[in-house]
Structures are given as C-alpha cells and as structure tokens.
Amino acid sequence: MISFWMLFIFLSAFWLTAVINLTSVNDSVLLLSAAFYLLYFLMPILSNTVRSLIYISLPVLIMAAFSTISSNPVVWFILFVVAIEVTIRLSIRASSIYLAYITLLSLVPGALSGEFNQVLSQFLICVFLSVITLTLRLFSIKRIRLQKEYDQIYSDHRHLKRQVVRGEQLARQEERSAVARDIHDSVGHRLTALVMQLEVARYKTQDDNEKQQLTDFKDLAQRSLHETRAAVSALKSDETAxxxxxxxxxxxxxxxxxxxxxxxxxxxxxxxxxxxxxxxxxxxxxxxxxxxxxxxxxxxxxxxxxxxxxxxxxxxxxxxxxxxxxxxxxxxxxxxxxxxxxxxxxxxxxxxxxxxxxxxxxxxxxxxxxxxxxx
The missing domain is CATH 3.30.565.10 (Histidine kinase-like ATPase, C-terminal domain)
Structure with missing residues (x-):
C-alpha cells in the first residue's frame, strides 16, 4: 500500500497548487490549512471516537478552504488523497460510506449554484476516483491477508522443522541405545569372561614367563573392557540439548x-x-x-x-x-x-x-x- 509520506507529498503538492489557484489568500485560508494539517497529523495517535470525528472534519475543512474553486479538479484530488489515507483504517463497507460522503460533499457547491452539468461531470469523476480508492483498499486487504498467511506458513514450517529435528534426535538416540545394549550384552560379557579365565590361568601356571604373559594379556583385556564400558556409557548418555x-x-x-x-x-x-x-x-x-x-x-x-x-x-x-x-x-x-x-x-x-x-x-x-x- 502507498506509504504515509508518499501520500503526504501528493497531498502537499495538490494543496499548494490549490492555494496558487485561489484569487486571494486570506487569513481564513491559512487558518483552515493549519487546522487541516494539525488534525491530519494527530489522526493516527488519537482515540477511535475522536479519529472518527476527524475523518468527517477533514473534507469539510478542504471544501471550506477552497470553496471558491470547488469545481477545480485539484480539490477533488486533495479529497481523494485524504480518502486513501482514511480508508486504510476502515473496513470495505465503512470505506464505501466514507467515499459516498466525500462525493456528496464535493457536489454541494455546484448543486447550490445550479450548475448541474458541472455537478454531473464532477459526480462521474468522483465515482471513478472512488473506484480507484476502493481498489487500492482491496489490494491492501489482500496483501495483509497474504502476509498473515505467509507468517502462519512460516511459523508452521519452523514448528515442523523442529519436530523433524527432534524426531531425528530421538531416532538416533534409540539407535545408539540399541548399539550400546548389544555391545554390553555381547562384547562386554565376553571380555569379562576372558579376564576371569586369564586370571585363573595365571594362578594355575608355574612358569614365570608364561605367568607374565598371562598378566599382560589380562591387563590388555581389562583395558579393552574399560574402553568398551566407556563407549557403552557414551552411547547410552542422553543427548539432551x-x-x-x-x-x-x-x-x-x-x-x-x-x-x-x-x-x-x-x-x-x-x-x-x-x-x-x-x-x-x-x-x-x-x-x-x-x-x-x-x-x-x-x-x-x-x-x-x-x-x-x-x-x-x-x-x-x-x-x-x-x-x-x-x-x-x-x-x-x-x-x-x-x-x-x-x-x-x-x-x-x-x-x-x-x-x-x-x-x-x-x-x-x-x-x-x-x-x-x-x-
């Protein structure tokens, strides 16, 4: 959607053009201009009730400031720049009502002067500008909805990704635990039995060289058993993160x-x-x-x-x-x-x-x- 400052630039350019087209710039025009811009800038920060009153007041201030050139197209553009800024904050139904209000307000000076041909052409132009404004509003609503859907999809994607990662971690841990059980039940038990048998053989032998060799074999088997137990302990350890x-x-x-x-x-x-x-x-x-x-x-x-x-x-x-x-x-x-x-x-x-x-x-x-x- 068009940004606030872009709308403000357009509004200021049209407003300056309208002031130039006036035959004379008196104190009332300056006062109405100051009041308009004050309310325009206060609009975003005020409560909803006060803001609604400002929505109604802004077109009135525009028509009052430029009543002598109300049929000038630049005044209509000022009105509809304001309409775009206001309808951003309203629903489609409320936006339609507000645009109808602006259209009727812009036709009042021509109707009072009896220039019905001018009223008709101005009415058609206002309808055209209203359609453009509503189209922009619909586009804004669609963009906001798409952004929400994207944010939701992105959030769901992150959640599913976390679940997949967690599932992979659990599967990996289950596999590690299964390997640890197998090592403990097979290799660990066999190494323990081997250490015991080597110890028995060491006590039975009378040959010193053979006894030393059996001692070395038993120490090697014990170191292997300790390393196996350490590996099993590492595999069984929970990968909590x-x-x-x-x-x-x-x-x-x-x-x-x-x-x-x-x-x-x-x-x-x-x-x-x-x-x-x-x-x-x-x-x-x-x-x-x-x-x-x-x-x-x-x-x-x-x-x-x-x-x-x-x-x-x-x-x-x-x-x-x-x-x-x-x-x-x-x-x-x-x-x-x-x-x-x-x-x-x-x-x-x-x-x-x-x-x-x-x-x-x-x-x-x-x-x-x-x-x-x-x-």
Whole structure:
C-alpha cells in the first residue's frame, strides 16, 4: 500500500497548487490549512471516537478552504488523497460510506449554484476516483491477508522443522541405545569372561614367563573392557540439548544450593533448537542471577520464565521478591552476563517493581554451535 509520506507529498503538492489557484489568500485560508494539517497529523495517535470525528472534519475543512474553486479538479484530488489515507483504517463497507460522503460533499457547491452539468461531470469523476480508492483498499486487504498467511506458513514450517529435528534426535538416540545394549550384552560379557579365565590361568601356571604373559594379556583385556564400558556409557548418555539441558543443570544447582525454583515454560519454547553457545549463555545468566539472589536477598525462592517471541527470539527471566528497593551496581557478574548476551546479539534488562527483582535476557534464535561445553 502507498506509504504515509508518499501520500503526504501528493497531498502537499495538490494543496499548494490549490492555494496558487485561489484569487486571494486570506487569513481564513491559512487558518483552515493549519487546522487541516494539525488534525491530519494527530489522526493516527488519537482515540477511535475522536479519529472518527476527524475523518468527517477533514473534507469539510478542504471544501471550506477552497470553496471558491470547488469545481477545480485539484480539490477533488486533495479529497481523494485524504480518502486513501482514511480508508486504510476502515473496513470495505465503512470505506464505501466514507467515499459516498466525500462525493456528496464535493457536489454541494455546484448543486447550490445550479450548475448541474458541472455537478454531473464532477459526480462521474468522483465515482471513478472512488473506484480507484476502493481498489487500492482491496489490494491492501489482500496483501495483509497474504502476509498473515505467509507468517502462519512460516511459523508452521519452523514448528515442523523442529519436530523433524527432534524426531531425528530421538531416532538416533534409540539407535545408539540399541548399539550400546548389544555391545554390553555381547562384547562386554565376553571380555569379562576372558579376564576371569586369564586370571585363573595365571594362578594355575608355574612358569614365570608364561605367568607374565598371562598378566599382560589380562591387563590388555581389562583395558579393552574399560574402553568398551566407556563407549557403552557414551552411547547410552542422553543427548539432551537446548533448554532441557539448561533446566537439568538448574535443577542440579537447585538441589546443591537448597533453593526452590518454579519454572514457567510457554508453548513452543522447549522445541526451539538452541545452539550450544546459546544454552551456555542462558545457564550462566541464570546461575549468576540465582547466586546474586542467595548473596543479597532474604529469600531462597525464585521464578524462572522461558518464552518464545514471534518465533524469532527466546526470552528468559529470573525473578524473586525483595524487602526493599536495592541500588543497582553492575559488578563483574552482571557485566559478564551482559557481555555474554551481547555476543549472541542479545540484551539484558534489570528491573524492580512491586518488591520483585527481575533479570531478563533476550536473544535471537540461531543454530550455529559455540565452542564451549555446556556443564
């Protein structure tokens, strides 16, 4: 749709042309012009009721300012530039009524002077301009609807993509677990039996060289068994990532520090695939916030809130009650937290309201992994 400033340029050009066509520019024209532009600029920020009154007033101000040249086509163009700006904010039905109102208003001077041929030609021109205005409005509605459909499709695509990624992760983990069970049940048991048999053979033999060889074989078998067990343990380990890994670490911190934490997870946030670096930033920020709470607050209870904003930003907050408003001094911990968030294009805000101290972090979602390990 045509932008506000483009319409304003057209409006100003037509208005200046109309002023030039006046036989004389008196104080009333200047006053009406000033009133028109004042209302025109105030229109977007006023309440609906006041705005409706402005919609009605603007054409009246135009016709009053240029009543002596009301039949001049430039006045009609001024009216319909205003109509385009107003109908953007109205429904199709309301737009049609408003255009009919403008058309009738523009015909009043000609009808009062008895120039019916002029009224007829002006009526046809106004109808033509009304059709153009309604066409632009319909195009705007269609564009907005298509944009909403695109946003919905994009959101659904991201959701399905997250589900596919999660499904692949689960399938991969199930396969790893199955391989781990097979190794444990076959190779592990056989290596254990081999170690025991080598130990028995070592005790039975009387030859020192043979005993040394059996000892070496047993040590080799034991090392192989330990490596197999380590591989099985790695395969069985859960590939928990993203917020799930963060929550597990925070739960561990909660148990070790003897604090109480309430989690609030809004829809969709757990499915968001975070990079390892992002997960680290969230955990370190929460850890620092809880540490500050335990150092400087009387409470040992906190609320942690995670939510997804417009499918593009992850926001987390840590809040806890305080007895009185505290003076904010950003030390090393908070400064480090802010720097970590800025490294992933995020931001940190700290607020105090109604005796609640709140630390909020927000960053855009990305998929590139950082180099630091989470844990």
């Amino acid at each position: 993203g917020l799930q890994a963060v929550i597990q670490l925070v739960r561990k911190l909660e148990s070790e520090s003897h604090i109480k934490i309430r989690f609030l997870l809004e829809s969709g946030v757990l499915n968001e695939p975070l990079s390892n670096k992002q997960s680290i930033v969230i955990y370190r920020a929460i850890q620092e916030s809880l540490t500050n709470m335990m150092r400087h607050s009387h409470t040992r209870e906190a609320d942690i809130h995670f939510k997804l904003l417009a499918d593009r930003y992850v926001q987390f907050s840590v809040s806890h009650p305080i007895k009185e408003k505290v003076e904010l001094v950003e030390g090393f911990g908070l400064s480090n937290m802010r720097n970590r968030l800025e490294e992933i294009d995020g931001k940190l805000t700290i607020s105090q309201h109604n005796f609640i101290f709140k630390v909020t972090g927000q960053f855009p979602v990305e998929t590139e992994d950082g180099n630091e390990e989470l844990g």
